[in-house]
Amino acid sequence: MYDIIYIGGGLNYAGAIVASKQGLKVALVETSLGHLGGTCLHEGCIPSKMFLHHANTVRQSNESVFRGELVLDMPTLTAQKTELLASASKSIMAQCKDVELIEGKGKLIAPHKVEVEGKIYEGEYIVIGTGSIPFIPEGIVYDKKAIITSNELLDLQKLPQTIAIYGDGAIGLEMASFFVSAGVEVTLISRHDRLLPHTHSSIQNAMTKELERQGIIYLKEHAISKAEPTEKGVHITFENGASSMYEQMLVATGRQPNTDVVATDQITVKRGIETDDFFQTTLEKHFAIGDCNGKLQLAHAARVQALNVTKQIMGKQPGKLNLDHVVRFIHTLPMSYATVGQNRQRLEEDGMEFKESSIMLSQFKPAAFHQAGNGVLIVYADTSGLILGAELFAPNAEELISSVAMALAGEMTVSMARQTIMAHPTFSEALERVYSRL
Numbered sequence: 001m002y003d004i005i006y007i008g009g010g011l012n013y014a015g016a017i018v019a020s021k022q023g024l025k026v027a028l029v030e031t032s033l034g035h036l037g038g039t040c041l042h043e044g045c046i047p048s049k050m051f052l053h054h055a056n057t058v059r060q061s062n063e064s065v066f067r068g069e070l071v072l073d074m075p076t077l078t079a080q081k082t083e084l085l086a087s088a089s090k091s092i093m094a095q096c097k098d099v100e101l102i103e104g105k106g107k108l109i110a111p112h113k114v115e116v117e118g119k120i121y122e123g124e125y126i127v128i129g130t131g132s133i134p135f136i137p138e139g140i141v142y143d144k145k146a147i148i149t150s151n152e153l154l155d156l157q158k159l160p161q162t163i164a165i166y167g168d169g170a171i172g173l174e175m176a177s178f179f180v181s182a183g184v185e186v187t188l189i190s191r192h193d194r195l196l197p198h199t200h201s202s203i204q205n206a207m208t209k210e211l212e213r214q215g216i217i218y219l220k221e222h223a224i225s226k227a228e229p230t231e232k233g234v235h236i237t238f239e240n241g242a243s244s245m246y247e248q249m250l251v252a253t254g255r256q257p258n259t260d261v262v263a264t265d266q267i268t269v270k271r272g273i274e275t276d277d278f279f280q281t282t283l284e285k286h287f288a289i290g291d292c293n294g295k296l297q298l299a300h301a302a303r304v305q306a307l308n309v310t311k312q313i314m315g316k317q318p319g320k321l322n323l324d325h326v327v328r329f330i331h332t333l334p335m336s337y338a339t340v341g342q343n344r345q346r347l348e349e350d351g352m353e354f355k356e357s358s359i360m361l362s363q364f365k366p367a368a369f370h371q372a373g374n375g376v377l378i379v380y381a382d383t384s385g386l387i388l389g390a391e392l393f394a395p396n397a398e399e400l401i402s403s404v405a406m407a408l409a410g411e412m413t414v415s416m417a418r419q420t421i422m423a424h425p426t427f428s429e430a431l432e433r434v435y436s437r438l
């Protein structure tokens, strides 16, 4: 009998390592031990950011101060990616020295009982972290060659000349940035009438202008009814009757939680595995963390949930996590979008009185050489001045937002934030200016 069985070796590994270091008897079940670290390490955060990092150099090399043409060497990029992931996997494996690693697909067949390849393992506590897989809408023939998802993209040996990307969420926008920066003709296709419907309208406008400035063709209100590989490329038929051909197609229409691990009706599964505010499922001592619980599909959110649950099991009473304090971002080039806490749409829906202050980055000289003229920073506060959240569209916004995230965690007011004196010339200065206007 184990103290804890973790099912799924994505960010769950962080919890398993902590528990094993505390002397608990811990097992971790992972379909393939070569996949320890999960989607984030193998098909998500790390390889996608590596691809974007190198594509950014190509993008910058097209600025008029440079001569000559840079070409992204895909075989070298993918080989370096494979090498990086192998060494990261090895390091996770080493950290799991006191965890019993079990290879195979786990199934929770009854309370406290996990079946892996015909063998039953028992655990006092069970933590499910089985992640998610790409969702493919009906009518799209996913052949993994001409029609791909992010899984195949990160192993591409050759860039296509044209690509259609279906879905304008995190993966769609990040990969549109990657491809266009690398010199591919990109058509971004969305069923919506505007970009990122939940964000502030000035950020939607700024991001749309950026897509246009970079030459991305944005087909909004274009739902796809059929997409299939042909000898000449991918043939897409839209619900409005029109059709088009592209060399390749990336499907980026969301990810669905992996829930087939649950084979007992004592655990409720809806969109994801249902959990309470402490990530406990409908069955006591059985938890679900990360993508599979359908709350937030982010690696840092999965990790903090795995650690919170592990601390609860160890009797450390970590308290309830505030998921509003999780930074969310989309890493586009040359500016990314990042948000934390509340935004205008949520504050309006909640009927809360609030103040907002914004600034255009075009007012700041570095914006010219960072190609950040369309950038905008927005901060929200309540009527007493308590900082409630922010939305940023700026170079490295996912880094810039960390000072706002700390202000939220520390329950700072605008007048406290105004006492910071940021460095010149940085975009943090622009943030200082936003606080001074609130």
Ligand SMILES: Cc1cc2nc3c(=O)[nH]c(=O)nc-3n(C[C@H](O)[C@H](O)[C@H](O)COP(=O)(O)OP(=O)(O)OC[C@H]3O[C@@H](n4cnc5c(N)ncnc54)[C@H](O)[C@@H]3O)c2cc1C
Pocket (backbone or CB within 6 Å): 007, 008, 009, 010, 011, 012, 029, 030, 031, 032, 035, 036, 037, 038, 039, 040, 041, 043, 044, 045, 046, 048, 049, 104, 105, 106, 107, 129, 130, 131, 132, 150, 171, 258, 260, 261, 289, 290, 291, 292, 296, 297, 298, 299, 300, 301, 302
């Ligand atoms: C292209 C892309 C880019 C991304 N970029 C970012 C980013 O920059 N920042 C960010 O925060 N997030 C990013 N994400 C999201 C992030 O990868 C996920 O939110 C994160 O990996 C979720 O962690 P997890 O542990 O819940 O699941 P996963 O990482 O998916 O791990 C689940 C593991 O469980 C295993 N498993 C599944 N079923 C079973 C079973 N029955 N038995 C045993 N093992 C099983 C799987 O093999 C897998 O290893 C990105 C995702 C993608 C696809």
Ligand SMILES: NC(=O)c1ccc[n+]([C@@H]2O[C@H](COP(=O)([O-])OP(=O)(O)OC[C@H]3O[C@@H](n4cnc5c(N)ncnc54)[C@H](O)[C@@H]3O)[C@@H](O)[C@H]2O)c1
Pocket (backbone or CB within 6 Å): 137, 166, 167, 168, 169, 170, 171, 172, 174, 190, 191, 252, 253, 254, 255, 296, 297, 298, 328, 329, 330, 331
């Ligand atoms: N920087 C990051 O943190 C980062 C980067 C990439 C991915 N991720 C995570 O990975 C997850 C998956 O990314 P994603 O871009 O696939 O999902 P997403 O939810 O961000 O975007 C999916 C897009 O597809 C559209 N869509 C959904 N169902 C559809 C359908 N049936 N037909 C047509 N369009 C449809 C949605 O309206 C949306 O525009 C995200 O939730 C995100 O949290 C995070």
